[in-house]
Amino acid sequence: MSHGLPSQPAESFKARRRALASRLGSERAALVFSGVARPRNYPDNIYPFRPDSHFLYLTGAWIERAAILVDGDKDVLFMPPADPGDLIWHGPTPGWAEFKAGCGVDEIRDIAELEGYVRERGANTLATLPACDAVTRYGQGSMLGRSWAAPGTGVDLDAADGALADAMIGLRLIHDASALEMLRGAAAATVEAHLAGMAATRPGLRESDVRAAMERPILARDMSTAYGSIVTVHGEILHSHSYDHRVEDGDLLLADVGADNGGWAGDVTRTWPANGKFSPTQRTMYELVLASQEAAIAMLRPGVRYRDVHLAAGRVIAQGLVDEGILRGDVDNLMERGAQGLFFVHGLGHVIGLDVHDMEDLGDRAGYAPGRTRASQFGLCFLRLDRDLEAGMAVTIEPGFYQIPALLAEGSELTAPFDADGTLDRAALAKFADVRGIRIEDDVLITAEGSEVLTAAAPKQPEAVEALVGTAAGASA
Amino acid sequence: MSHGLPSQPAESFKARRRALASRLGSERAALVFSGVARPRNYPDNIYPFRPDSHFLYLTGAWIERAAILVDGDKDVLFMPPADPGDLIWHGPTPGWAEFKAGCGVDEIRDIAELEGYVRERGANTLATLPACDAVTRYGQGSMLGRSWAAPGTGVDLDAADGALADAMIGLRLIHDASALEMLRGAAAATVEAHLAGMAATRPGLRESDVRAAMERPILARDMSTAYGSIVTVHGEILHSHSYDHRVEDGDLLLADVGADNGGWAGDVTRTWPANGKFSPTQRTMYELVLASQEAAIAMLRPGVRYRDVHLAAGRVIAQGLVDEGILRGDVDNLMERGAQGLFFVHGLGHVIGLDVHDMEDLGDRAGYAPGRTRASQFGLCFLRLDRDLEAGMAVTIEPGFYQIPALLAEGSELTAPFDADGTLDRAALAKFADVRGIRIEDDVLITAEGSEVLTAAAPKQPEAVEALVGTAAGASA
Numbered sequence: 022m023s024h025g026l027p028s029q030p031a032e033s034f035k036a037r038r039r040a041l042a043s044r045l046g047s048e049r050a051a052l053v054f055s056g057v058a059r060p061r062n063y064p065d066n067i068y069p070f071r072p073d074s075h076f077l078y079l080t081g082a083w084i085e086r087a088a089i090l091v092d093g094d095k096d097v098l099f100m101p102p103a104d105p106g107d108l109i110w111h112g113p114t115p116g117w118a119e120f121k122a123g124c125g126v127d128e129i130r131d132i133a134e135l136e137g138y139v140r141e142r143g144a145n146t147l148a149t150l151p152a153c154d155a156v157t158r159y160g161q162g163s164m165l166g167r168s169w170a171a172p173g174t175g176v177d178l179d180a181a182d183g184a185l186a187d188a189m190i191g192l193r194l195i196h197d198a199s200a201l202e203m204l205r206g207a208a209a210a211t212v213e214a215h216l217a218g219m220a221a222t223r224p225g226l227r228e229s230d231v232r233a234a235m236e237r238p239i240l241a242r243d244m245s246t247a248y249g250s251i252v253t254v255h256g257e258i259l260h261s262h263s264y265d266h267r268v269e270d271g272d273l274l275l276a277d278v279g280a281d282n283g284g285w286a287g288d289v290t291r292t293w294p295a296n297g298k299f300s301p302t303q304r305t306m307y308e309l310v311l312a313s314q315e316a317a318i319a320m321l322r323p324g325v326r327y328r329d330v331h332l333a334a335g336r337v338i339a340q341g342l343v344d345e346g347i348l349r350g351d352v353d354n355l356m357e358r359g360a361q362g363l364f365f366v367h368g369l370g371h372v373i374g375l376d377v378h379d380m381e382d383l384g385d386r387a388g389y390a391p392g393r394t395r396a397s398q399f400g401l402c403f404l405r406l407d408r409d410l411e412a413g414m415a416v417t418i419e420p421g422f423y424q425i426p427a428l429l430a431e432g433s434e435l436t437a438p439f440d441a442d443g444t445l446d447r448a449a450l451a452k453f454a455d456v457r458g459i460r461i462e463d464d465v466l467i468t469a470e471g472s473e474v475l476t477a478a479a480p481k482q483p484e485a486v487e488a489l490v491g492t493a494a495g496a497s498a
Numbered sequence: 499m500s501h502g503l504p505s506q507p508a509e510s511f512k513a514r515r516r517a518l519a520s521r522l523g524s525e526r527a528a529l530v531f532s533g534v535a536r537p538r539n540y541p542d543n544i545y546p547f548r549p550d551s552h553f554l555y556l557t558g559a560w561i562e563r564a565a566i567l568v569d570g571d572k573d574v575l576f577m578p579p580a581d582p583g584d585l586i587w588h589g590p591t592p593g594w595a596e597f598k599a600g601c602g603v604d605e606i607r608d609i610a611e612l613e614g615y616v617r618e619r620g621a622n623t624l625a626t627l628p629a630c631d632a633v634t635r636y637g638q639g640s641m642l643g644r645s646w647a648a649p650g651t652g653v654d655l656d657a658a659d660g661a662l663a664d665a666m667i668g669l670r671l672i673h674d675a676s677a678l679e680m681l682r683g684a685a686a687a688t689v690e691a692h693l694a695g696m697a698a699t700r701p702g703l704r705e706s707d708v709r710a711a712m713e714r715p716i717l718a719r720d721m722s723t724a725y726g727s728i729v730t731v732h733g734e735i736l737h738s739h740s741y742d743h744r745v746e747d748g749d750l751l752l753a754d755v756g757a758d759n760g761g762w763a764g765d766v767t768r769t770w771p772a773n774g775k776f777s778p779t780q781r782t783m784y785e786l787v788l789a790s791q792e793a794a795i796a797m798l799r800p801g802v803r804y805r806d807v808h809l810a811a812g813r814v815i816a817q818g819l820v821d822e823g824i825l826r827g828d829v830d831n832l833m834e835r836g837a838q839g840l841f842f843v844h845g846l847g848h849v850i851g852l853d854v855h856d857m858e859d860l861g862d863r864a865g866y867a868p869g870r871t872r873a874s875q876f877g878l879c880f881l882r883l884d885r886d887l888e889a890g891m892a893v894t895i896e897p898g899f900y901q902i903p904a905l906l907a908e909g910s911e912l913t914a915p916f917d918a919d920g921t922l923d924r925a926a927l928a929k930f931a932d933v934r935g936i937r938i939e940d941d942v943l944i945t946a947e948g949s950e951v952l953t954a955a956a957p958k959q960p961e962a963v964e965a966l967v968g969t970a971a972g973a974s975a
Contacts, residue, residue: 025740059536059545059631059632060630060631060649061545061548061630061725062548062550062551062630062852062853062859063551063630063853063855063857063858063859064630064649064858064859065855065858066725066726066853066854066855066858067726068536068538068545069726069739071538071539073539074539074540108902108903108904109736109843109902109904109905110735110736110737111735111736111737111738112732112734112735112738113903113904153537153538153539153540153541154536154537154632155536155631155632155633155636156632156648156649159632159636159648160648171633171636171637172537172541172633227718227720229717229718229719229720230718232717232718233713233714233715233716233717233718234714234718236710236713236714236717237710237711237713237714238710239710240706240709240710240713241704241706241707241709241710241711242706243704243706243740243741243742248538248543249543249544249546255589257589258587258588258589259586259587259588260587260588261588261589262546263502263720264720265720366586375539376539376540376543377543378540378542378543380540381540381541381542381543382539382540382541425585425586426585426590427585427586427590428586
């Protein structure tokens with residue numbers, strides 16, 4: 022889809038724009054760009070276009086080369102006029118009148134007029150956010166007199182743009198009814214992918230076979246994936262994006278796959294035994310990670326600090342490792358030293374919404390409450406979210422256990438202190454050689470009373486998982 | 499894959515680089531960049547990275563932020579050093595020594611040294627080509643003193659860079675053994691996708707269900723699609739990239755889907771009846787398009803001008819339309835007026851290789867022989883290839899028949915002259931209302947003796963197609 026009307030009522034976008042204007046105050050108008058498609062190898066062969074998330078939030082419109090101006094109580098959508106050639110190559114597409122009604126804006130103007138409009142009005146009366154695609158970002162920077170670095174090299178916003186960023190964060194953190202409807206759609210497709218993946222798995226396939234089985238139901242719903250799928254028997258490779266290992270009898274398969282529903286993300290991880298039966302050691306560790314995840318979810322409610330939930334989940338892991346004899350010592354002391362971070366190396370989760378790591382285009386500004394910053398301790402330093410929870414937020418809860426060779430190698434900087442004083446019992450750990458990586462992840466909505474797991478229909482109790490694995494007729498492609 | 503060694507022998511890349519140096523002469527060295535991943539919605543959420551095709555051709559290396567320098571008989575690969583953090587997040591990845599051996603280069607240097615190297619050596623001793631990703635292109639432009647416009651807005655190369663473009667075109671047009679091996683792999687996966695699509699089709703599904711069934715075997719082979727799939731019951735929408743129509747009994751389904759095998763493209767279109775049986779009118783038009791395609795393929799051999807093949811394919815269509823009473827008049831005269839272009843609106847095909855429209859990043863420089871330019875006549879003006887064929891070239895052959903409402907509307911600029919003198923018989927055309935769009939496309943290698951259809955295993959005889967449709971067990975997802 023490169024030219025699509027909003028799939029939700031105009032009123033919901035109008036309400037968001039009024040709320041934005043009210044947060045932003047009357048001093049400046051907001052100008053948010055949709056961006057352009059990115060070429061894959063030449064200009065006409067593009068990656069599937071996806072509008073900027075802030076633009077999508079405010080308009081619902083799936084269009085390139087557009088910008089929404091929110092100016093007090095007036096909304097103007099700048100976009101290209103219809104190209105007569107489109108009728109030949111792209112068929113009938115909605116026109117300006119339909120976008121005006123569909124997005125509920127007061128006026129549509131030709132995007133070609135934007136530069137003149139900005140010059141006349143004065144760039145300093147506008148607040149904007151840096152587009153993530155380089156073409157828009159460079160053009161936007163020159164039009165508005167911003168001196169941003171290239172995409173991917175950090176975001177340094179001036180006061181005006183920072184105020185817009187904070188206003189967008191304030192809105193987008195708390196999901197409205199339309200947002201929730203989209204998130205539920207993404208969750209349903211994501212669950213279906215995991216059911217298909219478990220059913221399709223059997224030893225002898227390649228990881229790519231399982232990935233293909235998981236992405237098929239997402240594509241069949243006319244959705245895309247929300248991020249690069251991870252489907253691997255090497256769950257300890259946290260950002261594994263290759264799919265060429267053979268799935269062997271005795272392997273655990275870790276799948277982190279989510280659907281994108283009209284721009285809204287699902288994000289679920291499940292880990293299952295390739296042959297349909299956890300080994301005793303796999304089951305022990307699986308149940309430990311599951312206990313950690315369930316303990317974390319049970320804590321979720323408004324007012325709770327997410328960092329405390331992360332630490333509580335880590336404590337369950339630490340206690341479990343002590344119980345198995347892998348770590349020795351007092352759990353409080355182990356936690357203080359970050360010993361559980363040797364195995365549960367990443368953060369417990371992140372906010373989720375239009376972006377799978379919602380608003381990560383703004384760095385930690387969205388994930389970290391004002392005044393809070395990243396910790397320096399290994400493990401905790403990777404936590405993407407440190408806010409007090411509020412009803413309407415959606416977060417992922419995704420503890421894990423990994424044996425990462427580079428981290429755990431004898432003599433490594435990280436393990437040395439724990440080896441030196443006997444905290445780490447490598448003989449006890451060696452018994453778990455068939456557990457390379459486990460992660461269990463759900464998307465959870467914070468409610469007034471506590472929380473609701475949006476992706477609860479993806480099985481995670483060990484018996485339920487075992488019962489599903491390998492049940493598809495032709496488990497291969 | 500974001501950091502991968504070549505999948506073919508170093509010797510093949512070395513041979514290509516020596517051939518390039520010899521074509522380029524000793525005055526300048528070639529510097530070709532791999533590019534960077536493009537963010538989807540924030541820097542860490544990227545589209546699947548694919549290196550620049552020229553870089554891939556010369557190195558086979560699947561790496562970001564790299565550049566290959568071909569300097570006479572010396573090859574230097576500039577690339578980033580290993581990041582120790584990669585071991586944690588990405589697992590073990592090949593290092594410099596492995597790339598040196600795998601790509602067969604003389605030296606590996608840190609990409610951070612490139613700017614200094616260029617300054618010291620003098621940018622005017624280097625020839626380069628503009629990257630298609632904006633970040634690389636802007637950086638490259640400023641490093642090398644080129645003033646290119648943003649990607650997608652045309653390519654205007656100076657003499658030095660133009661000489662490199664011509665040398666690359668000369669090489670890449672004629673596929674070597676390694677290239678052919680990759681193209682055959684892409685063709686095999688592409689054929690499998692079409693078999694799966696036919697088998698999965700039945701009335702009542704959505705287009706997205708069929709697309710999902712087709713892309714599954716591509717993903718299962720650990721490949722991607724080479725371009726945005728077209729899977730639609732509205733074949734007359736030539737660049738249709740939505741998949742939300744219901745597949746109705748009586749519809750034809752047109753699928754233009756190809757696999758990317760390590761960067762090399764497949765590109766096949768088939769059209770089949772949703773219910774497994776062509777209607778008499780559908781069958782008539784299908785057989786006409788097939789006859790046109792077969793006539794075109796039969797003409798392919800070294801020395802033949804591709805434009806003549808395009809015209810011959812158009813003549814078969816024109817004759818067929820006369821036979822059906824849709825067009826009236828002398829075929830020579832109809833061809834001269836471009837009457838067949840009302841229905842066969844696009845070009846017969848294009849070169850195929852690393853890019854599905856090979857080297858289209860260089861505009862018409864690859865597709866059109868020196869001195870030849872686009873025609874102005876509607877239909878012919880869309881022809882992407884006007885060269886004399888040579889053994890080792892690969893081309894697509896893809897005639898079609900479409901009823902595009904915007905083109906054929908009574909009173910439209912294009913049809914008016916044909917309506918005015920009775921050339922177009924709308925009553926005869928109306929009988930073919932159930933034929934919205936048909937295209938039949940194969941990938942064909944030019945050989946010394948004639949040609950070889952690389953994608954011949956995808957059924958296209960009407961009976962063979964009918965026999966396959968709907969044969970998959972659970973035809974839905």
